[in-house]
Amino acid sequence: MPPRASRRQLLGRALGVAVGAGAAGAAGFGVARATEPGPAATPAAPQHDPTADIVPFYGAHQAGIATPAQDRLAFAAFDVTTASVQDLQVLLGTWSAAAAQLTRGLPVGAVETDPQSPPIDTGEAEGLSAARLTITVGFGPSLFDQRFGLSAKRPAALADLPTLPGDGTLVPARSGGDLCVQACADDPTVAFHAIRNFARLARGKAVIRWSQLGFGRTSATSVGQQTERNLMGFKDGTRNIKAETGADLDGYVWVGAEGEQSWMRGGSYLVARRIRMLIESWDTDRLADQENVFGRFKTSGAPLTGKAESDTPDFAAEGADGRPVIPVGAHIRLAAPETNGGQKILRRGYSYTDGIDTATGLLDAGLFFIAYQKDPRAQFVPIQTRLAQHDNLNEYIRHTGSALFAVPPGLAAAGDWWGKALFG
Amino acid sequence: MxxxxxxxxxxxxAFSGLAVTALAAGALTACGSSKSAKSEPSQAAAASSSPAGDPHKAVVTVTAAGGCAVDHTDFPAGQVTFDISNKDATAVSEIELQSGQRIIGEKENLPPGFNGSFTVALEAGSYSLVCPGSGQPTRQLTVTGAASTSADAxxxxxxxxxxxxxxxxxxxxxxxxxxxxxxxxxxxxxxxxxxxxxxxxxxxxxxxxxxxxxxxxxxxxxxxxxxxxxxxxxxxxxxxxxxxxxxxxxxxxxxxxxxxxxxxxxxxxxxxxxxxxxxxxxxxxxxxxxxxxxxxxxxxxxxxxxxxxxxxxxxxxxxxxxxxxxxxxxxxxxxxxxxxxxxxxxxxxxxxxxxxxxxxxxxxxxxxxxxxxxxxxxxxxxxxxxxxxxxxxxxxxxxxxxxxx
Incomplete structure (x- = not known):
């Protein structure tokens, strides 16, 4: 007899008792075992150094923004299905508690439960470390409609993103959402485990609207990190805002006293864009053109006006032919603060692939772009508008998903929860 | 047929009929029956906490370190309301009142920062208040006074x-x-x-x-x-x-x-x-x-x-x-x-x-x-x-x- 029977086997076996009297003894054992109380529902002690690989969950700002980017992403947008404000608050409180557990490498609840109960935590991350897991939660514009009485709390900066040039390719089912959860970790199982358990804790209150896995961080968010390449083989996050640059974080990322909604102070705004790369076309483009599209050398990552990756691009430099060395439509020129009135954003995107586009057999792969900023109206929107109009890269990319979320400040300590100040 | x-x-x-009678029974204190309010964010419920010393009220505070602490452990038989607040126990999401192995009252969905309550009619005997997942998950409670008919039966x-x-x-x-x-x-x-x-x-x-x-x-x-x-x-x-x-x-x-x-x-x-x-x-x-x-x-x-x-x-x-x-x-x-x-x-x-x-x-x-x-x-x-x-x-x-x- 197997040590633990499935629900179906149990029902079948127990029902079998009444049919064949001869089998009663054996089946009776099965039933008795199944009804014995399980071991105490205490989460198993982690089998690793409990302090290793842990990013603190509580703090002035949510982790997962200025935190040095982890290797993996699992992201989900949720639609709230309950009509009850109280249910929504309990859900956010439950998520907050679950995040405090998970980011310490602990399960959300017991895996070894009473044999008649499903495990509280789904269990696939048992024995894994916290893997620098961060869980970052945000509120979409649609949460501030009439349902939960939050319309007066909607920040002006959470204005719906305008339709930008090229947005005709956006897929509604990959866009928007009332809530978002960004789980980043160095282990893909740990990141997915967080999203899966959040979805389970939300059952009956919220459902996943869309989700995205990401596998290679594409931006350096710390001076200690090297810039990884995107799927086009280029380094495209070199001039990103770094965790160590406090002035940039305060100037461009964290919402300060300028915001009219006090509950958002210390928070940030997340823009997510699923950007499919037409990589088969890109792969046949000649090297010189690829480099002109980005404005960087492919291998070294140096700007076309420099030698090393970290060299500052010289946008004024002209070649012997009198034309700019970094072309006018080069991606790094259009995205640069110099072109955008000094504005910067904190990029924290990941490469993705979702198999193939069944209509064409071509790979569905690209960049899941995530950016954090103080005010998308002054940052993402004008920058992306310029890019969408003039970027040489547009020939090789399609934006297929888009979402905006207000990411509230960090939680002070256990007992605080996401949205406490919003609902307060 | x-x-x-x-x-x-x-x-x-039959379902809706049951709902009505069952709720009424809860209010009329059938033995062992309980009713529980929805969880609420703590600040909203703070005003409702009871004056100390009400023998029919138990104030339960759940913390990660101390488990489920209760303000008193001896109760007279009859209705007892458990007012529970989870301060900071992130691994605890529910509190149960058990008699032996049997759960006779329970409050679920109680993450840190939330309050809730449940009311049960208790007869004389020993009970355990259990908050699974906390450092000290079990508290013993004693109820004395007139016994009534067995709820178990x-x-x-x-x-x-x-x-x-x-x-x-x-x-x-x-x-x-x-x-x-x-x-x-x-x-x-x-x-x-x-x-x-x-x-x-x-x-x-x-x-x-x-x-x-x-x-x-x-x-x-x-x-x-x-x-x-x-x-x-x-x-x-x-x-x-x-x-x-x-x-x-x-x-x-x-x-x-x-x-x-x-x-x-x-x-x-x-x-x-x-x-x-x-x-x-x-x-x-x-x-x-x-x-x-x-x-x-x-x-x-x-x-x-x-x-x-x-x-x-x-x-x-x-x-x-x-x-x-x-x-x-x-x-x-x-x-x-x-x-x-x-x-x-x-x-x-x-x-x-x-x-x-x-x-x-x-x-x-x-x-x-x-x-x-x-x-x-x-x-x-x-x-x-x-x-x-x-x-x-x-x-x-x-x-x-x-x-x-």
Whole structure:
């Protein structure tokens, strides 16, 4: 007899008792075992150094923004299905508690439960470390409609993103959402485990609207990190805002006293864009053109006006032919603060692939772009508008998903929860 | 004897009737019964905390370090209200009051920063207040004073009664299954294709309502589920018989030719099922697991359109699975209401939301009573699945609770 029977086997076996009297003894054992109380529902002690690989969950700002980017992403947008404000608050409180557990490498609840109960935590991350897991939660514009009485709390900066040039390719089912959860970790199982358990804790209150896995961080968010390449083989996050640059974080990322909604102070705004790369076309483009599209050398990552990756691009430099060395439509020129009135954003995107586009057999792969900023109206929107109009890269990319979320400040300590100040 | 058409309406009416009496019983303090308020953010409930020293009130503070601390541990027999606040115990989401192994009161969904309460009528004896997951998960409480009638006896009577009612339900449905299958068989021997199609749709629901019971006979020659309900790709083509073989003839080939033999075999098999189920007794946890399994069927094969791939009456099967599941829950409900009223309410609400959603797909346009699967839009299916999952998640807690009761 197997040590633990499935629900179906149990029902079948127990029902079998009444049919064949001869089998009663054996089946009776099965039933008795199944009804014995399980071991105490205490989460198993982690089998690793409990302090290793842990990013603190509580703090002035949510982790997962200025935190040095982890290797993996699992992201989900949720639609709230309950009509009850109280249910929504309990859900956010439950998520907050679950995040405090998970980011310490602990399960959300017991895996070894009473044999008649499903495990509280789904269990696939048992024995894994916290893997620098961060869980970052945000509120979409649609949460501030009439349902939960939050319309007066909607920040002006959470204005719906305008339709930008090229947005005709956006897929509604990959866009928007009332809530978002960004789980980043160095282990893909740990990141997915967080999203899966959040979805389970939300059952009956919220459902996943869309989700995205990401596998290679594409931006350096710390001076200690090297810039990884995107799927086009280029380094495209070199001039990103770094965790160590406090002035940039305060100037461009964290919402300060300028915001009219006090509950958002210390928070940030997340823009997510699923950007499919037409990589088969890109792969046949000649090297010189690829480099002109980005404005960087492919291998070294140096700007076309420099030698090393970290060299500052010289946008004024002209070649012997009198034309700019970094072309006018080069991606790094259009995205640069110099072109955008000094504005910067904190990029924290990941490469993705979702198999193939069944209509064409071509790979569905690209960049899941995530950016954090103080005010998308002054940052993402004008920058992306310029890019969408003039970027040489547009020939090789399609934006297929888009979402905006207000990411509230960090939680002070256990007992605080996401949205406490919003609902307060 | 319940009549077919009235059954679904009657069982649903019985649910709402139960809700009213059970809540009233809670207020009138049936022994061991409890009611619990919804969780609230702490600041909203702070004003309601009681003056110290009320012997009928327990103030419980849950912390990660100290577990569930209670302001006093001795109580007089009678009503006791537990006012609970979770300060910072992130691993704790529920608090239970136990008498021996039995849960007699409970507050769920209580993350840090939230308050909640439940009220129970206690008789003399020892109790444990348990917050699983905290550092000191158990506190002993003592209740002294006049003893009253045993709640345990009540509960076990209710559970036994519920299991008996479920047996009656299953036996009744199997009875109708035999009758309607015989009618189907006769129509297969006639010449009226449309009448035979209607006869097929009449018989199907009775099987779907009790599917887990039939599926339990999956040993050797008694693999009745396979014989009755196999789809084309479940078995080697030569062995394929049963409902879906007949369905293919009626709805895809649109011919009665050769179907009579399958009809005869089907009658023999449902009669065999009737003989086997007549001998069965059910345990309360089996009702809970059976209810869960019926909903699994819904999300695995009905929402995908796999089950009725020729007739496309999947939503009729869907509704039948749900009704069977609701019936098992209704039979457990009087006992469950005493064990965990909050959970009972959550499940009842989720079932009623699911019923309401399903009702929107009813139509008189075809004899199944529901729109055909092909007319469902891609946006309909996730909605239906989410409504089923909203029942399943809380329902998965029931088996352990009725086992411990």
């Amino acid at each position: 319940k009549t077919t058409s009235a059954l679904s309406a009657r069982s649903r009416a 009540d509960l076990s009577t209710l559970l036994t009664q519920g299991a008996k009612e479920y047996k009656t339900y299953v036996d009744t449905q199997v009875g109708y299954l035999v009758q309607t299958t015989q009618a189907l068989d006769s129509s297969l021997k006639g010449a009226d294709l449309v009448a035979a199609q209607k006869a097929y749709m009449k018989a199907r629901p009775y099987y779907e309502k009790i599917e887990p019971v039939a599926e339990s006979f999956a040993v050797g020659n008694d693999d009745l589920d396979k014989a009755l309900d196999a789809r084309a790709d479940d078995v080697p083509p030569a062995e394929w018989a049963g409902f879906h073989r007949i369905e293919k003839g009626l709805f895809e080939d649109k011919s009665l030719a050769g179907l009579a033999a399958y009809g005869d075999a089907l009658v023999t098999d449902v009669q065999k099922l009737q003989g086997l189920t007549a001998a069965l007794e059910y345990k309360p946890f089996e009702l809970a697991n059976g209810a869960q399994e019926l909903l699994d069927e819904v999300s695995k094969t009905k929402v995908t359109g796999e089950e009725e791939r020729y007739s496309h009456i999947d939503l009729l099967d869907f509704q039948s699975n749900v009704e069977g599941s609701e019936q098992a829950f209704a039979d457990l409900r009087p006992a469950l209401q005493k064990i965990d009223p909050a959970l009972t309410g959550t499940i009842a609400d989720a079932f009623s939301a699911l019923d309401k959603l399903l009702d929107t797909y009813r139509t008189g346009d075809n004899p199944s009573g529901f729109v055909l699967y092909g007319t469902l839009k891609d946006t309909d299916k996730p909605k239906l699945v989410a409504a089923v999952k909203a029942v399943q998640e809380p329902l998965s807690q029931v088996a352990a609770k009725v086992t411990k009761a």
